[in-house]
Amino acid sequence: MLNEILKAYQTCTYDFRVHACAEDPLIDFFDEWVAYYRMKWAIARALAPSNILEIGVRYGYSARAFLEGSPKAKLIGIDADLPAFGGQPGAVDWAEQSLTAQFNVSIIKMNSQNLQRLPGDTFDLIHVDGQQDGDGTFHDLDLASMQARYILVDGYHWTRDNFQAVNEWLWLNKAAVESTIAIPSYAGELLIRTKDTNLVSFAPAGSPSLASAYTTDYYLNDCGGYKEWRCSKGERIDPRLQAVAHVGMTLCIPHRVVDLGAGRGELTRFFAQQGAKVTSIDYSTDAVQLIKKTLDTEGRTNVNIVCGSVLDLNVYDENYDLAVASDIVEHLSPIEDDLLYKIISKKLKKNLGSLVVHSAPNLWWYRYGHPEEQKAAKKIGCWLPRIRRTWYERLMHINEQNPRVLKRQLSRHFPYVVLWFADFQSMGGSLIRHFRIADFRRATSLFAVASHQPINTKKIAMLFSMPPLSEEDALSLSLQVVKTPKQVKPLEEFFVPVRVTYFGENWLTSYGKHPIHLSYHWADEADTIVVFDGLRTPLQVPVRPDQETRCTVRVKAPERPGKFFLRVLPVQEMVRWHDKANSFVQEIEVKKL
Known part of the structure; x- marks a missing residue:
């Protein structure tokens, strides 16, 4: 496309001054603008659009060039x-009087910053030339990307704020962009070719029309936790999913679990590995294929994978003692959420079961918290977009959760409901410390538990606030390595399965100021420690007192060849290594292959 534009520009003789307004207060700049408007003419000639929308008309010079x-x-x-x-x-x-005399033009007086959608349907070209202060351009790009095959951004190089805003938008919306061409004209132009799949109707009324958007590309490049899945195929899960799983484990020893909107299936795999029978539901065919990849051969025997809607009664088995809904409720309309809670409540009632919900973002963060951060950033000369949503989030988040509404809806169908505010730094959030109004607004995530029996909030809070272990409790820890490789390459990373048993008073978790992690020491044949601080592995499962728990430890081999001895140990951050825990040494050869 660039060659076609440059070819058209080289033959262009268009001079906007012929039709310019003689009373324009910027008339002194007209001579500088000739090449600028010729480039717009060339872009239109190369694209040959049949319909155009322009944001920011002014005297209509760009419109006439197009x-x-x-x-x-x-x-x-x-x-x-x-x-x-x-x-x-x-x-x-x-401009209206000048243009309508010769062309098919409609002019509407309105501020694009107040719009949720641009007038009309789809356009071959949308010209963004309105409020060039960063925020305005960012908002106009959000609108244009839903309705345009090509977007031409005017003023790409005009101000630093505008440049940063456009680049931030491109990064967040990379899933919507086919290609870009930067043209360093008078104010700088950026021509964006959007993907044809963008031209969809956003569906605030309900989710079924969006089913086709839940593709492998979404699950492996945008959906939270995709990096961990790519590395481990579900063996390691991101903090948000891990917190949902761990809260579920504190509520009961689950025997029958339903994973609502299972996505890639990490939670399905987690509960299946704990011995539960799991119904894994997702209406995306791509998700179903990923769930199958996530489950190991052993895990599939306990799992019923269903490609269907969580709102369809036919996808469920009889009764469950635990339901998990991680990052699904914001993808459903309020009516759909209400129906979902009604269905799940009935499926949990017989076993006095519980529903664990996680939703992000907390709508209060977008309404109150982020605008405050944006103002603070501007005071020190930085720029932040008004709302940081990716393309898929803009498309799929049809009902971002207001915490009051979430609790109210759950309370209609469950007698006991607990809700707390959190973020990735503290999953316990308002459950484990006092929150001020500003803290509620800054929290990015919402957790909720809805149940048919009283909820032990102290028990959940203890999950997220690991206290320092007493020496007596530390001595009751035992780690048994299941299997290690006999030979590895220098600096090779590998995984070691271990069984953890513990006879202390409280659960062991990897949350709070003093999380318990599994790590290791390496010693050589002379019993000299060559690696003291090994890689840290969070506990994939909270370790219950008096129960054996299986975990997987990530290990990195020493950098030089030789015979070495690996000892896997627990470490409590900011407290101490628990070297007195019962743990056996494993001999491994490090050899260049």
Whole structure:
């Protein structure tokens, strides 16, 4: 496309000054702008759009350049008719009179910053030339990307804020962009080719029309936890999923679990490995294939994978003692959420079961917390977008959760409900410390437990606030390595399965200020420690007192060849290594292969 644009530009003789307004207060700059508008003419000639929308018309110079380049095109122009951002009150009236006399043009006076969707349906080209302060361009790009095959951003190089805003938007919306061409003209142009699959209707009324958007690309490049899945195929899971799983384990020893909107299936795998029978439900066929990849051969025997809607009664087995809904409720409409809670409540009632919910973002964060951060950033000369949503989040998050609404809806169907605010730094959040109003607004995540029996909040809180172990409890710890490789390469990373038994008073977890991690020492044949601080592995499962728990430890081999001895040990961060824990040494040869 760049070659076609440059070829058209080289033959272009268009001069915008012929039709410019003689009363334009910026008339002294006209000579500098000739090449600038010729480039817009060339872009229109190369693209040959049949319909165009322009945000920010002013005197209509860009609109005329596009229409001279593609005379049969229909153009809709919207303009706030304000003096800010290069605007000139009354200019759009002059533009309308000038353009409509020769071309198929409709001018609408409105501020694009107040719109949720641009007028009209889809366009071959949308020209973004409105509020060039970073925020305005970011918002206009959000709108244009839903309705345009090509987006031309004016002023890409005009201000630092605008440049940063456009680049931030490109990074967040990379799933929506086919290609970009940067053109260093007078103010800088960026031509964005969007993917044809973008031209969908966003569906605030319900989720079924969005089912086709839940693709492998979404699950492996955008959906939270995708990096961990790519590395381990579900063996290691991200903190959000891990917290949901661990809360579920504190509520009961689950025997029958339903994973709602299972996605890649990490939670399905987790509970199947704990011995539970799991119903794994997702309406995406791509998700179902990923769930099958996530489950190892042993785990599949306990799992019923269902490709269907969580709102369909036919996808469920009889009764469950635990349901998990991680990052699904914001993907459903309020009516759909209410129906889901009604169905799940009935399926849990007989066994006095519980539902664990996680949702992000906390809507209060977007409404109150982030705007405050944005203002603070501006004071020190930085820029932040108004809302940091990826393309898929904008498409799929049709009902981001207000905490009050979430609790109210759950309370309609469950007699006991506990909700708390959290973020990735502290999954316990408001459950384990006092929150001020500002803390509620800054929290990015919401957790909730809804149950048919009283909820032991102290027990859940203890999960997220691991106290320092007493020496007596530490001595009751035992780690048994199940299997190690006999030979590895220098600096090779590998995984070692271990069985953890513990006879102390409290559960062992990897949360709070003093989390318990599994790590290791390496010693050589002379019994000299060559690696003291090994890689840290969080406990994949909370370790219950008086029960054996299976974990997997990530290990990195020493850098030089030789015979070495590996000892896997627990370490409590900011407290001590528990070297007195019962743990056997494993001999492993490090050899260049």
